[in-house]
Amino acid sequence: MEVHQLVHTLNYGDAISGEALAIQRMLRAEGIGGSIISIHAHEKVRDKVVRWAGSAADRQRLEALSRKDAVILHYSIASPLNDLYRGLQQTTRAIIYHNLTPTRWFRGYNDRVVRDLEKGIAELPELVRDSDIVLADSTFNLQELQSRGATGGSVLPLMLDEEKWAAERPNEGIRALLSGNDDVHWLHVGRLAPNKCIEDIIRAFYFYHHKINRRSRLWLVGIDIDTELYAFELRRLISRLQLREAVSFVGAVADCELRAFYENCSLYMCMSEHEGFCLPLLEAMHFGLPVVAFNACAVGETVGDGGVLVEDKQPAELAELANAILTNGEIKHELIERGKQRARAFGGEHFRSIFRERVLSALMRADEPQHPEATNAHRWA
Structure with a gap:
């Protein structure tokens, strides 16, 4: 089994990037391989990622994954990685929703950011619908998903990395x-x-x-x-x-x-x-x-x-x-x-416990045979 993570930009000191790196460390401690795949990466963490260029070789490598493998999408902005995630239907897919800032905050400041947020909001329903596991890093974020029609899901809080x-x-x-x-x-x-x-x-x-x-x-x-x-x-x-x-x-x-x-x-x-x-x-x-x-x-x-x-x-x-x-x-x-x-209460041991309970165990179960009515449990109504 391999677990790959998709992060649009892996930054130095960024909360989402820190979580992705922590998850990778935990997976490796469990003997599970996988990469962090990013389009952009800060120079201080560039050695931690596989850069995604959208080449044929990139796609062939991921298309070789099976149902026993998993892909985690860290979602906070519109990204070409979202299209990649949708296409990996042969894998177990998990989405972690980190929130999208309402566009009203950026109107008059940056039109490109507004467009990216609008696209991100528009893409969200399909991404959740296509996911086997739906996570959000706060109850507020999960409730936002549910207010938009999502069902199911659970909370995976961000980790304080002591x-x-x-x-x-x-x-x-x-x-x-x-x-x-x-x-x-x-x-x-x-x-x-x-x-x-x-x-x-x-x-x-x-x-x-x-x-x-x-x-x-x-x-x-x-x-x-x-x-x-x-x-x-x-x-x-x-x-x-x-x-x-x-x-x-x-x-x-x-x-x-x-x-x-x-x-x-x-x-x-x-x-x-x-x-x-x-x-x-x-x-x-x-x-x-x-x-x-x-x-x-x-x-x-x-x-x-x-x-x-x-x-x-x-x-x-x-x-x-x-x-x-x-x-x-x-x-x-x-x-x-x-x-x-x-x-x-948000320390590393607590995070690892929740990750094992709500994510890793679900990923392990995902390749087991299921009754038809049990599939796609996290739907977008």
Whole structure:
């Protein structure tokens, strides 16, 4: 048996890519071979993938697979790999739905992204219908599938990779920069995308910085590829609010640098209004950062009781809340401990257990003879 994974782009530090790599490690530990097949790959993980060029040789290799073999599609965008997945009817097919951001968030910022999302939404019903196993990484994502007519399916949460983080030594330069004074450091990690509503973090930080504590800084860690216009708007807002010396756009960072940010910042703030999971929330809690997050989509499901969930984004109130957390040792300590406990619930052992129960066992059973009425259990009505 072989299990191959289809990932449009295997990135360094990306949540979906991290899950694909974790699954590959687990499969190999079980003695099961297979590749991660990608169209694009970051240079740091290029040796982990088989690049898909759509050549005759590529197709012949996959067409040789049988019902005893499986293909897992990580679905988050329209991709030529989706057509490949549909054509592999001789294999057992599993889809993991990582969510598609509603197009309204990107209108006016990037027409190509809007078209890709529209195509992704249109392709989703057929892909689910053709799948033997349907998975989503949150209940929110699974309910979204079901609201579109899917039946069946189960949740495979994203994994907090404690082993990866334990192996990374925090960057000394960033550690020294953040810990060398008594300044308060707010942190947000994630792509600079409109659905993240980073402008709401900036507005809250404006009140905190100008009205409560001038010795404070906001760090925005993440790329703005395909969202350059939105990032320009954020920079213009920062200038208008006289925060240019207090807000830093960090861009992409290595894991050792990200660990240094997590370990040495004071507070993690998330005001996103559309998330299918939001792994940085777990990472922040794992490293002992108090978390304040807007309760939207899958955010509340991920945070649980490990952070403070807010229903309103009034900037002055968010600033006061942040100050209350940071200046009350008892509250801060309780949040840190609850956050660490919450993060442990998504650790590697838990993920491996769920993967074996909900995915691997199903893949093992898939090549067994079935009654006609038992096939294609996950249908699109």
